[in-house]
Amino acid sequence: MSWLSSSQGVVLTAYHPSGKDQAVGGRHGKGGDEDTSSRRCGQYTMNQQITKVTEKPPFDRSSSQDSMDEVSMEDYWTELENIKKSNENRQEDQEVVVVKEPDEGELEEEWLKEAGLSNLFGEAAGDPQESMVFLSTLTRTQAAAVQKRVETVSQTLRKKNKQYQIPDVRDIFAQQRESNDKVPDGTESQSVRTNENKYRGKDDRASSLVVGEKELILLVPEEAPASETDINLEVSFAEQAVSQKESSKEKIQKNRGDDGPLPNFRLPKDKTGTTRIGDLACQDMKKVCYLALIELTALYDVLGVELKQQKAVKIKTKDSGLFGVPLTVLLEQDQRKVSGTRIPLIFQKLISRIEEGGLETEGLLRIPGAATRIKNLCQELEAKFYEGTFNWESVKQHDAASLLKLFIRELPQPLLSVEYLKAFQAVQNLPAKKQQLQALNLLVILLPDANRDTLKALLEFLQRVIDSKEKNKMTAMNVAMVMAPNLFMCHTLGLKSSEQQEFVMAAGTANIMHLLIKYQKLLWTIPKFIVNQVRKQNTENHKKDKKAMKKLLKKMAYDREKYEKQDKTANDADVPQGVIRVQAPHLSKVSMAIQLTEELKASDVLARFLSQESGIVQTLKKGEVFLYEVGGNIGERCLDDDTHMKDLYQLNPNAEWVIKSKPS
Secondary structure (H helix, E strand, O other), X not given: OEEEEOOOOEEEEEEOOOOOEEEOOXXXXXXXXXXXXXXOOOOOOOOOOOOOOOOOOOOOOOOOOOOOOOOOOHHHHHHHHHHHHHHHHHHHHOOOEOOOOOOOXXXXXXHHHHOOOHHHOHHHOOOHHHHHHHHHOOOHHHHHHHHHHHHHHHHHXXXXXXXXXXXXXXHHOOOOOOOOOEOOOOOEOOEEOHHHOOXXXXXXXXXXXXXXXXXXXXXOOOOOOOXXXXXXXXXXXXXXXXXXXXXXXXXXXXXXOOOOOOOOOEOOOOOOOOEEOOOEOHHHHHHHHHHHHHHHHHHHHHOOOXXXXXXXXXXXXXXXXOOOOOHHHHHHHHHHHOOOOOOOHHHHHHHHHHXXXXXXXXXOOOOOOOHHHHHHHHHHHHHHOOOOOOOHHHOOHHHHHHHHHHHHHOOOOOOOOOOOHHHHHHHHHOOOHHHHHHHHHHHHHHOOHHHHHHHHHHHHHHHHHHHOHHHHOOOHHHHHHHHHHHHHOOOOEXXXXXXXXXXXXXXXXXXXXXXXXXXHHHHOEEOHHHHHHHHHHHHHHHHHHHHHHHHHOOHHHHHHHHHHHHHHHHHHOOOOOOEEEEEOOOOOOOEEEEEOOOOOEHHHHHHHHHHOOOHHHHHOOEOOEEEEEEEOOEEEEEOOOOOEHHHHHHHOOOOEEEXXXXXX
C-alpha cells in the first residue's frame, strides 16, 4: 500500500496480485471495486452497508508518513464503521442540512466583509479612503487577492443592477504618490497587473499594483535565506510561494506525495519576540484575522488552489445540554459554573477520565465502547452532569474515548468551523509540506476563539496519547486516522462526493490531522510579517487621527492628560538614554528603571522585580506574571521570555512596559 499524489490530492492505492494498482476500496484493499462501491465515507450518515473482508493481504508500509509498520488505512475505515453504528443509535437527533450553492459574487462579497472591507460595498458603502491605511499595508500578493474579489463583486452588482454605491477600483486602490516615483532603492517601480499575474523577482524590494491610471506602492520585505526546516515568519507566505514557484519548481514537484517522515520544522529565534495567539489585545487580534484571511487567500491563489469559504448555515440547535449544543452555548453554561472557562467542562472531564485510566492502554481511541451503552451514558450525562450526581466510575476508559469523539461529531457546527472546513480540507492540495503548514497556521488564527481553544486542548491531549505509543500502539498516524473522520465529516452538511473524492478525502484528511498534531506548537504563532503590518496600520492610523482626536478632547480630559504627562515627565526626568522604566502596578515594587543591554531579555526584567518581592507576592511563579509592550505601534502585546528588550525598544520606542498577569 502506498500514498500517491494527484492534482486533486493524495490517493491511496494497493498493489493487486494481478500486478495492477487499484484504489483501496475495503478495509484491507482486496476486491477493490466491490468494496469501493460499498463505502461512502464522504457521507456522514453512511446509509450503505459496509462489506467486511476477512482476508488480509500484506501491506507495503515502507513509505508511510510515520515510517512505522503499524500505519495503514485500516484505522480510518474501522472508525467510519464505528461512527455508522453510533449513528444508528442516535439518528433521530440528527438534522442534515443541504447547503444551498451561493449566488455569483456572494462568496466574494462575504469574503470582503470577513476581511474587514465591508465598507466598500452594499448599503454600508462609505468613503473608500477609510480603507486606504489598511490597503497600503498589504503585500503585492495580498493586494492582488483583494483586487480580484473587488472586481468580481463589482461586476456582479452591475449585472444585477443593484442600486448600491459601487466604487471604482481605481478609487479603492488609489494612493497619492507625490515624490514616490521611485522605490526606496532608487530604481524605477514596476507595476504588477493582477489579471496577467506578473510578479517581480524575489530580489526586488518594492512593487506596485496598477489599477486604471493609479498605482499603489506595495513594500515587500527582502526575504532572508532560510534552511529547509526553518519557517520564515518575516516574509509573507504568498510572497515566498511566488519566489519558490520558479526557483524550486523541481523540488516542489518532488515533494508532492512525499510520504516519508515529516520534517522537524522549527521557528528561528526572533530577537523582538515570538507572538502567539492570546498575546495581543482584542483590537489588534481583529486586524490580525483580517490580514490572515487575505494572506491565506493570496497563498491559495498563487498556488492555484481554489479556496471555497462555506457560508454558515442556520440550523435549529439545542439551547442547553451537552451533546449537539453549540460551543458558545456550552461555554455560557459552563461559565456560570466556573468563571473564565474557555473549554467546555464536559470536554475537559472526558479527557481527564481517559487519562485516569492510563494512556498506556493498547488501542486507546481506536477501540470503541458498546453503542447501546454509549447512548445510555449520553442520556445520563445530559440529566446529571451539571447537577454533579453523575457516577463517573461507571464510565470505562474506551467509553470516555467514544463519548469524546461523539461530542466532537455532534457539534451543530464542525470544530474546524463551517466557514473554513473546506479550506482545511484543501490544504492537502498544496504542493509542499511547508506551504501546508503555513496554510494551517493561518486557518488556526481564523477559527473562532471557542473552536480554537477546544481544538488546542484536543491536540495537546492527542500528543500525550502519542507520547505513550510504545505501549498503547497508537502512533501519530494511527491517531490521525482515527480522529480525522470525527473532525472533517460534518453531519450538518449534506455534502455528496464521488468515490474517488471519498478516497482522496480519507487519505488527505488523515494527513492534515497528522500535521495538526505534529506541528501544533507552531500553529498558534502569529507570523511576524502580519504583526508588522498591524504595527504599520496603527502608526498610520495614529498619524491620521491625531488632529481629529485633539479637537474632540473635552477640557477635563485634556487637563487630565496634561497632568499625567507632567507627572510622567517628573518621574522619567532622571531616566537617561538607553534606559526604560518598567511599571508593575500590582507588585510592591511598582516601578523600576532598567538599563538596556544587548543581552537583556524579558525574563531578566521579570526576575529583577520578583527577586525584590516579599510575602504573598514572592510566591508568584514563572508564568503567572508577564512583561507587556503597551502602546506606541501596538495596542498591547505579551512578551515571551526570550524577547531582547533593546531590539524591541528600537522597533517600538514609544511603548510603555508593564508587568501584569495574563487575562483568563
